[in-house]
Amino acid sequence: MVGKFVVDLDKPLVSQVGHLGEAYDEWVHQPIVSKEGPRFFANDILETLTRTRWWVIPLVWLPVVCWLVFVSMQRSLTPAEAATTLVSGIFTWSLLEYSLHRFLFHMKTQSYWGNTFHYLLHGCHHKHPMDALRLVFPPAATAILCVPIWTVVRLLSAPSVAPAFFGGLLLGYVMYDTTHYYLHHGQPSTGVPKNLKRYHLNHHFRVQEKGFGITSSLWDHVFGTYSSPKVVC
Known part of the structure; x- marks a missing residue:
């Protein structure tokens, strides 16, 4: 029981x-x-629309990324320039990932x-962190969110650059969502994956107001929200 409203989990x-009011943040x-x-x-x-398998x-989205890079190359980017632009989009996504989270x-x-x-x-992810079918973002919802992001990219970039850069953002998103799934349901034993899993579980179960990076802790270090993980996994 939290506050005056009781959530029936059945x-x-x-x-x-919504009826939890001020008590929602504590409950979730x-x-x-x-x-x-x-x-x-x-x-x-x-109910079916809320469930998505990680694969x-x-x-x-990977075919869409490939098509976007192809479009940029058709519009005069060399393969090296397209690759550089793609990587720039991935790096920009890492900041967007942190900011959104x-x-x-x-x-x-x-x-x-x-x-x-x-x-x-x-909130559902923090309340039920091991719910495998609600861990990645449904493609239909992602497509809706892509519209304003693509609009901004197209306005700020040259016609030849915009598709590959947006493709990098999209590829960064794919890396984020699949990594996020793995951190919850994979069992890494060594190296970077194990450290990332420990860092993310620390965000869920110990210090939820810090540790917002999923694919890396880079921006947590930059903006002072890094939290030294103590969760053993």
Whole structure:
């Protein structure tokens, strides 16, 4: 029980979490470690749309990345220039990844619709961190978010550069989502993967207001949100 409203975990959650009001932030950051995810909606179609297997992400988006790089090369970029532009997009994504996680995914909400939106966006992941089917972003939702990002890239970049740079952003996203899935469900034993898993689990179970980097802790170091992990995994 949190505050005056009790969330019934045996009923669809999305229509309930908004009623938590000020107590939502405390409730959503008390994780339930179970591989079986909760039900979001009573409607079966809506419920199905919230579930995505991890391999769908590279299957859908990697061909798009290749096509975008091809378009840039058709518009006069050399292979070396296209590769450099792609890498620039990946690096820019790493900053976008950090910024979205820190300022959007961890925003504080209290209103009914604010709590509901946050739960659908990221709160559900903190409440049920091992829910494998709600760990990556559904492609339809990603496509919607791509529209304003592509618009900005197209306005700020040369016609030959914009597709490859956007392709780099998209490839960075694919790396982020698949890495994120692996950090929760993979079992790395040594090296960088093990350190990344420890760092991310530290964010979930120890210091949730720090450690926003997923694919690296670079921007956490730059902006002072690095948290030394102590979780043993």
